[in-house]
Amino acid sequence: MEFFEKTVETDVKYEGRILTVRVDTVELADGSISYREIVDHSGGVAVAAVDDDGCVYMVKQFRKPYDMVITELPAGKLNDGEDPLECGKRELKEETGLTAEEFISLGDFYPSPGYVREKLYLYLARGLRQGEAHLDEGEFLTVEKVHIDELVRAVVNNEIHDAKTVIGILKADKYLKENKN
Known part of the structure; x- marks a missing residue:
C-alpha cells in the first residue's frame, strides 16, 4: 500500500x-x-555554544504554555527567507552576547510531525567571544554556563524537557567526543 x-x-x-x-x-x-x-510555523534554530572548558551557554526563561521557567539552548524563530545559519548567529548574539569563530551543523529535525509543520536546525558554536546581548522586545531571560557532562546527565535524568535542547545537547556531546581536536 x-x-x-x-x-x-x-x-x-x-x-x-x-x-x-x-x-x-x-x-x-x-x-x-x-x-x-x-x-x-516558520521553523527555528538552536545553538549549543560550547567554550574551551566544555561549558555550554544556556538560557532560562519563563514559558507561558507550561507556566514555568525552562532551561534551553539559545534559540529563535527563522524569519521569512532567512538562512538557518544566519538565524543561529543572530539568536546567539541577541540572547547571550556571544559570537563564534566556528558554527558546525548538527542537523535538523521535525519536533512534532503529527500536527506541526516546523523544522528546527541545530548548530554547535565554538571559538566564542563575549559581547553584549540585545534581547527582543518582551523577552526576559538569564544566561548560565553549565558543563556539557552535567547537561547530558540532566537530559538522561529527565531534568531537561525542551526537545530542541535535549537533542542539541546529545548531538553536541557526541560531536565533541568524536572530534577531539
Missing part, C-alpha cells in the same frame, strides 16, 4: 504573528476522506 494523502481543501482557522492553524480535508490512499489539524 502506498502512503499518501491528497489535500482536497484547506481551511485556515487562525493566522497569527508566529503560527497559522489550519484544517486540511484530505483524501487517503484508500479513497476515504479525513481531516488533519495542522499548525504551520
Whole structure:
C-alpha cells in the first residue's frame, strides 16, 4: 500500500504573528476522506555554544504554555527567507552576547510531525567571544554556563524537557567526543 494523502481543501482557522492553524480535508490512499489539524510555523534554530572548558551557554526563561521557567539552548524563530545559519548567529548574539569563530551543523529535525509543520536546525558554536546581548522586545531571560557532562546527565535524568535542547545537547556531546581536536 502506498502512503499518501491528497489535500482536497484547506481551511485556515487562525493566522497569527508566529503560527497559522489550519484544517486540511484530505483524501487517503484508500479513497476515504479525513481531516488533519495542522499548525504551520516558520521553523527555528538552536545553538549549543560550547567554550574551551566544555561549558555550554544556556538560557532560562519563563514559558507561558507550561507556566514555568525552562532551561534551553539559545534559540529563535527563522524569519521569512532567512538562512538557518544566519538565524543561529543572530539568536546567539541577541540572547547571550556571544559570537563564534566556528558554527558546525548538527542537523535538523521535525519536533512534532503529527500536527506541526516546523523544522528546527541545530548548530554547535565554538571559538566564542563575549559581547553584549540585545534581547527582543518582551523577552526576559538569564544566561548560565553549565558543563556539557552535567547537561547530558540532566537530559538522561529527565531534568531537561525542551526537545530542541535535549537533542542539541546529545548531538553536541557526541560531536565533541568524536572530534577531539
